[in-house]
Amino acid sequence: MTDVLADLCEYVGKSVVTSDVVTAAGVAQLAATFGIDPPASRVGDPLPPGWHGPFFVPTHGPQNMREDGQPAGGFMPKIPLPIQRLRGENTQFEGVLRIGDEMTRKSEIAAIDIDDLAEGGPVVSLMFRQTLSGPAGIAVIEERRFMYFGTDYRLDTSSPELPALHDWERIVDPDPVTLFRFSAIRFNSHRIHYDRRYAMDVEGHPGLIVQGTMINFLMVEMARTGAVGKQLRALDFRIHTPISDTAPFTVRGAMTDAGATLWALDGDGVLSMTAFARYAG
Incomplete structure (x- = not known):
């Protein structure tokens, strides 16, 4: 196992460039998933920060797929550990994409x-x-930021201190249709989001797992729409514990001197995810 893991370092620096087009249909599907109006619908309309998610969906075939449905092989290394988790993401919004734009992604x-x-x-x-x-x-x-580990490993779930009060709040019911539609838009085949038997019997979760990218999107929307007159430039989130679909969860946010702090609580009030937003100026 040690030699196999050491060989993974050879993948560092590998890259691939793909292309796509910003479409009104992708934006409309993401908006419909959450029952909101599309923020861009005509050629030339700018995408708000965070609305690039429907594009550049993965296209790995069954031969390049882990048991859990995630990609492995080809560009991505085959990591011989059974569990993969998204632990966080730092997103920087550097410029503007518009409906109809041709894009590249490295x-x-x-x-x-x-x-x-x-x-x-x-x-x-x-x-x-x-x-x-x-x-x-x-x-x-x-x-x-991804982590791969075995069934005996326990993740660090420590979390930072949060503001005493919140300026924004949204309660979300993670019903199976919403989870399915969000995975379908992004062509996300990770089984813990739609295969209840796998999520519960193989990985030991209490139910289906809410996509971390979904909660991230909700936080970006909260930071973008809640801070009137401010331009969102970056959002860095960290996942502490997963949220299952067994009860509604809550997303909150508060303005701070440095930007905004956001967090998600599961149905029992346990802190699941934290994020920090930065604005222009």
């Missing part, structure tokens, strides 16, 4: 760290960077 494995002495078995941390560019140049930079 996807790069930025870093791989291996801890083969961790209590509970080896752990692999992977940083995945994606840079989206349009006619005006770089528009979005995403840095996603």
Whole structure:
């Protein structure tokens, strides 16, 4: 196992460039998932920060897929550990994309760290960077942090101190239709979001798991629409514990001197996710 994990470092720096087009249909589908009006619908309309999610969907075939439905092989390394988790993401909104724009995306494995002495078995941390560019140049930079580990490993669930009061709040019912539609828009085949038997019997969750990217999107929308007159430039989120579909969850946010702090609570009030937003100026 140690030799196999060590070989993973050879993937660092590998990259691939793909292309796509910003479509009104993708924006409309994402808006419909949450019952809101599309913020852009005609050619030339600018996409608000965070609305690039429906584009550049993965296209890995069954031969390049882990048991859990996630990609492996080809560009992505085959990591021989059964559980993969998105632990966080830093997104920077550098420019504007518009309906009708032709885009390119450079996807790069930025870093791989291996801890083969961790209590509970080896752990692999992977940083995945994606840079989206349009006619005006770089528009979005995403840095996603993934962890791979075995069934005996326990994640660090420590969390920062939160504001005593909140300025914004949204209660979300994670029904199966919403989870399915969000996964379908992004062509996300991770089984914990739609295969209840797999999520519960294989990975031991109490139900289906709400997509971290969904909660991230809701936080971006809250930070974008709640801070009237401010331009959102970046949002960095961290997942502490997953949220299941067994009860409604809550997303809250508060303005701070440095920007905004946002957080998500599961149905029992347990802190699941935190984020920090930065604005222009």
